[in-house]
Amino acid sequence: MAQQDKKGIVKPYGDAMGDGAVQLSFTLPGVSGEIAEEAARRLAGKMGIDDPYVSSCDDIGSEMTFIVLYGKVRHSVDIGQIKGFDRGDEKIPNMKVIDHMIEEKLGRVITAVGACIESDAHTVGIDAIMNMKGYSGDYGLERYKNIRAINMGAQVSAEEVVREAIREKAEVILVSQVVTQKEVHVRNLTRLVDLLEAEHVRDGVILVVGGPRITRELAKELGFDAGFGRGTLPSHVAWFILNRLLEKEGRA
Amino acid sequence: MESKLGLDKTVIDECRGFAEKITGDLMGFIQSHTTDSVERAVTRLMGLDGTDRIGTPYPNVLVDAVKRSRGLGQGIAAASADLIAYTGGALADAVKAIADKKLKLSDVPALDWDKRVEIVRPLAEAGLAEIKSRADERNSLRAAYPMSGPPLFYVIVATGNIYEDAAQAVSAVANGADCIAVIRSTAQSLLDYVPYGATTEGFGGTYATQENFKIMRRALDEAIQREGRYVNLVNYASGLCMPEIAAAAAFERLDMLLNDSMYGIIFRNINTYRTFVDQYFSRMINAKADIIINTGEDNYLTTADAVEKAHTVIASDFINESFAQRSGLPPRLMGLGHAFEIDPSIEGGFLMELAQAQMIREIFPEAPIKYMPPTKHVTGNVFQTHLVDMMFNVCSVMTDQSIHLLGMLTEAIHTPFVGDRYLSLSGARYAKNTMRGIGDEISFKPDGFIQRRAREVLGKAHEMLAEIVDISLVESLARGMFADIHRDPKGGKGIDGVVKKDDDYYNPFLEA
Structure with missing residues (x-):
């Protein structure tokens, strides 16, 4: 070797x-x-x-x-030519551990609002991450004691998502985009960021997008905090949320 | 059959008694209410089909129009009779006129009860005769081309394109599949209408439409003749259109339908009462069409822990059995569900699986029990998954399961490739053949681990059912007693579609 x-x-x-x-x-x-x-x-x-x-x-x-x-x-x-990827040595803990860490380190329940936005009718992605059942044996965010997960379902307009996030004082917005024909997802996602900025709430939330064709590069480019692609498990998202919140508060 | 587990018959009888009380408490509500989907199913059973120019199915056009103008309290059959009498033509023509805005329901006079019955009954009888002839056709095909012995191998196709599905199904049949289930497109369960026509695009599955049923049935019937054994076609009477799918399936000779009394409530957040009313009527249709229902208890164990919550499966099986009985389904049509979902790393886990599978077999001896493969503790390592699936095959053959849904080595990766299905069928065939008759050779050690596990699970199910008798099924769902998911009876999808029946409500299929 x-x-x-x-x-x-x-x-x-x-x-x-x-x-x-x-x-x-x-x-x-x-x-x-x-x-x-x-x-x-x-x-x-x-x-x-x-x-x-x-x-x-x-x-x-x-x-x-x-x-x-x-x-x-x-x-x-x-x-040597591979850049911009984790070395693969970060092991993401399971739900129990993350849940416990939220309680210990953050000391509050995190509210997360999620939806599959605009014309996209596929709940499969947002459900995999948010529903109790989760995905591939990894429990969804609804199952976390210290995450209040509000799953708005599919075909939710960007306006409704922003309104719900403000009403529920959400710290996290999760959006899913499955349909990417004719780059429709880029338009939808850009619109959401624009609306959040217009309402002056963009800085107050962690904005995450997921979907089979989403990459972290695309997410960053569109002004999101993170992008998750195929094979993402709920614990990956929860782990990111926790760390980003700690980072924001200078406690990471 | 002598119990290999030494199960206490009085405990089992009491469980049945509890389940009967639990479902009995809901029958008052179920019989005094109807739903949009029940009424749409009635129109389909009376022969209404097709769509308007923008693709809205005629059953939706009619039911929505009646709901807006005079309400559904008298039933769609009553309104249909009025329409037929008023226009003097076929029901479909009247609905087309409504869709084209050439006919207003408010102009249509209401007939008296006897007149309505006189007009509608022949339509209902024609629909029922059609369904009966499909069932007869099935019986004669099964006589000419007998099914395999148990367990029946059940595989899934899910390309999104019905023609592609048909090719893959035929390949699976050539490799020993006995049941072909066409998985539905994601979120079809939440559509409040049944899509129309042949479809070639879907997401994670293929739309359930009557035309798609017909295409797959034709492909399988050809395969039946080639292979010399009957092959069952399976689809999903679940979600917001449970009774309508049952009606379409009855006309196209589907053989099995996923049709659970609580799945939609728990896993799809469909309103509790809507689901109870819909499941009742859909199962009545299945009883008339001689279609085997499959219940979805396996799903509980994908959210809740399979060791701790094993009793919820058996408790739910008792409830599903009782609801099915109330709809007129005989035990031979009750494909009650369970699953092999214990974490493979647990010591002695296989013994618990054996105990539970044997227990369900013994408690429901006449039912074509549906056994679901491991999905939760598989990781994407296809070689490992193939081994876990083999343990499942072994358990199924040892305990004489009836309908055996094959595990796929690519579970947790993608919907099965044609080659995945081939490998899976080869493995299952190997188990079934090499272990033939093993069940008859086995007895379990009195008071050993397996007997004790079975007794413990049954005991807990008994406790759970007793508690549900006290608090009601609706309240138990609100408290999250199944799958740890809480459902508010005042919430959920489709609640607007639940309608109280008037005193002169008429549905010819409830009397037939």
Whole structure:
């Protein structure tokens, strides 16, 4: 491993350093038998995989073939070139711990208002983060004793979100945008920031956006405090909220 | 069947008695109220279908118009009779005229009861005859192409495109699937109408429409002939349109419907009373159509802890059973639910799963029990998930479950790929084949861990049901006794759609 760190180049490891061993599985439609195997090998070649070996090739009906393939990837990655990502050493605690820390360190219940705004009718994102049930075994914000989570649902106008946030004295606004066709999400999100600024409440809240196509870069660019993409768990959001609030109060 | 768990029959009988009291307390409300969706279902059962020019379904056009002009207290059947008599034509033509603003309901005179019955009854009889012929068709297909023995393998398709779904379903059938469920598009449960026509776009699923039902049914019927075994089509009669989906499903020979008496309240924040009225009528339709309902107890364990809250599952199964019975569903149509959701890191967790699965099997011996796979403690490591799923398969075969929803190795990542389904079916087939008959060979140690666990869970369910008898089901939902979620009976979606019936309310499907 030391040798690899020195160079900062990584590639997959199977049985020997630098062998580039990978496994892939996928389904090919419209082919079967030896032709499917050969198609899979050629596909692997185009993916930069040498010595492709089809270990399994099964007819799965509807004229489709399920392939398992092993090979050696030619490519490698220079980790020295990777910027702007966490080193991956921050382990996000679970709900219990975060909840306890809110009580201990912040000493108050945080009010968070959430909605999927404007024309977007998909509650899946905001529900995954806010609903009791949560997502992938990670409980939603409603479940936190020290977070008062108000989920306004979908198709809520930016005006309604701002009004609710003011009325409920929210410290956090969470918005979800799932539909991104024709950049509609950018318009919606910009409008929300404009409204908050017009009401002079932008600085008083932590503004967070989430959605499958949201990146932290996009969020920053649009004037949000954070952006969360695919695979985000409620605890990630809660952890961010807690730390940002502590930071704001100079207690981080 | 001899109890392998040594369960106390008096405790079970008492649980049933409690459940009967609990649901009985609500029957007064249920029978004196109707809902927008119940009335829309009535129009569908009388043959109304189609949409106006902007895509509003005719059942919505009619029910909304009646609601605005004279209210729904007499029932949509009464208003329909008046309309048919006034226009002298078909109901659909009258509704089209309302949509086109060529006909005002306020101009339509009200007939007396007998006249209304005379006009509407033939329409209702035609609808019921159609439903019966679908059920007969199912029976003869099942005779010609017998179903697999239990557990029936149940998989989900969810591409958003019904044609794509059909291709994936056919592949799954070729690999041993016995039940194909088309997952609905996200948030369809909160739409207060049923979308119309074939759809090729959805989010996280495919819209439930009558046309989509028809397309999938046709694809599966072809597969049935090819494979020589009957394959069940499953969809979701839940959310704000529970009874309407049941009506559409009855016409298209769906075989199973997710149809829980409380799921919408707890997990979709649909109004408590709206749900109770809707579930009653939707289940009556299912009884007439011979459709197996699936209840959603598995969901409790995705929010609440599967070890501590196992008894809420069984308590809810008793309540769902009692509600189903009140709608006329026989036990053979009650797919009562439960799940394999105990944290795999808990020592002896599998023994608890065995105890619970065996217990539910024994308490509901005639019901086609629906067993749900692990979803909560799977992480995206597909290899690990595949192993956990195999433990679930083993438990299911050992305890003789009826409907077995297959776990997918890509659970928590994406809706299943066609290849995921193949791997999952291969694993389940392996368990079913290699372990055939194991249930008959097993007995559990008297007073051992498994027997004690089953007794403990049943005991707690008994306690919980007794408490619900005291405080009422509505109050227990408000207190968060199921899934730790609190629901205010005065809140929730669809509350505006609950209507008190007048003395001369008429619904031909309640009498048939």
